[in-house]
Amino acid sequence: MNKPIIQTENLNKIYGKKIKTHALKNVSMEIPRASFSCIIGKSGHGKSTLMHLIGGLDKPTSGNVFIDGINISELSDNKLSEIRAEKIGFVFQFFNLLQNLTALENIQTAMMFGKVPQNEQKKKADELLKLVGLSDKANSKPNELSGGQQQRVSIARALANDPDILLMDEPTGNLDSESEDEVLNHILEIHKTGKTIVIVTHNKELAQKAEIIFEVKDGRLNNFV
């Protein structure tokens, strides 16, 4: 197995000050480079919290997260933003596209944060839209797109800065079955290009396609390959 690109050590996350909720308890995990993993579990058991910590969107109460050997738990906010821009691509359940920008502009905005020069942005964004089969929707705004199309734009945006890792939170959770298959096929295609894919889901069918499955239960981690 490849060297881990994502690694956590005794990760704990406690929410609240007066009433404390122990969302994650001593989670240690390793995700190899270029692998396809799923984190499954019931709602409220801590799988999204785990994804937020791995993606550097939130800081652990204790423990460490390593991305490509870098301990991101110790990084400044600016450095963490750089890691998010360059090494990680996010796909969310509710797509999270910027509503007043077109599909193309949404991808270009991610490129702007990843310091891609302006004159290269358009060409690259066009290529990504072609990859997800939405070349004809470049100038459509999110509200002019179907759920499946929005999620494909969101995948294209996640790939904007050619990151090593794609973190996806219930990427098919808000889609009909036809769109779900379409999005899933794109994800599998992208995995073939050597990207590390981590999907948080409670969809068992989707999880079956993964190489590694982690199950989060009551904030604790069980992994089974």
Place this chain on the structure above:
Amino acid sequence: MNILKLVAKNLFRRKGRFIFTMLGISIGMASFVALLSLGGSMRGEVTRQANAMGANFIIMPENICVFNLIAIITGETISESMHHETFERISELEGIEVIPHLTQQAAVRELRSVVVGVLPDETKIFREWKMAAGEYFSSQNENAAIIGSDFATRRDLNVGDEITIRNENFNIKGILASNQSNDDATLFLPLSVMQRVFEREGYISYISARVDDIANMESYEAAILGVANVHIATDEQLLGQVLAILGSVNITLQLVAAVALIAAAFGIINTMMTAVYERRREIGIMRAIGGKRGTIFKIFLLESGLYGLFGGISGVVIGLFASVFAGEFISQIGANDLLKGASPEASFEISSVLTAITFSLVISIISGIYPAWKAMLLAPVEAISYE
């Protein structure tokens, strides 16, 4: 994509809110510019009027109030007066050319008007008057009136028309050619007629004086004070004192405008705070896909700054127009033509326009700091989770 493009898209997506917030700063700036411009034009006009008086110095009643100095320049009524014999004593001095004035106000054709009594022959020479229409006074106590060109236009008067001043009828005998001074907006009567009509026999308001040798001003002053108890001010002193008064009026006007600007600044803060609250999710998304705190701060600060830039530019334009119209209006209700020369070119220079726009920009950027700071501090995960 770049930050400016992103900001522009945000700014124009809610056009109504953009326009109303911008109008706030625009109106604040407009009042600031209009008042500044009015002040500037008053200053210019006072200087012009003073120069057009053609006198080296003015001799006034001894106990004159400093505020009456403005009245002398603008031709308003002066509360104090002096005896005609004071004038006669001074006129006997060597090397000094003097002319007396008696200024009063009266309603002519239902408009407040400045009426000045003069010695016809002496004043015509002293002021170098020329006629535009009709004829000049033929004697020192003729029952007729001579009017300035603006005075005629504003009241629709022509040579031969009859007017009534304090229940006495006068014919307009002639209209003076414009000399770009307050004379243009004044009605002149022979001094003796004026004194009788206004029941001020034996009194005058002030004396304009011109000397042969301005370098010997001190000796002339001594000579005048030797024969009369009066207050003497050179035209420069007079101008300096009046401008000082106008300066303090200007500062007061600017303070009023500053209050309007502060109100507009709070308008921007309010709009930006609302924008930050509404766009929490967007901020979270931008942070998640790699936007740094500094970038979020910049985006919101720039947005706020653009309100100032657009508001400033439109405010300056509105303000300059307003100053011209307000100047015209004030000069109509206030008998004198102190503000009639108000025009954008004359009173508000390019450097002042740039200063005003920069000022508006700075105010709006300062207003944007707190909202931008709040936006920057939003945690990405908290913002994304927000529904």
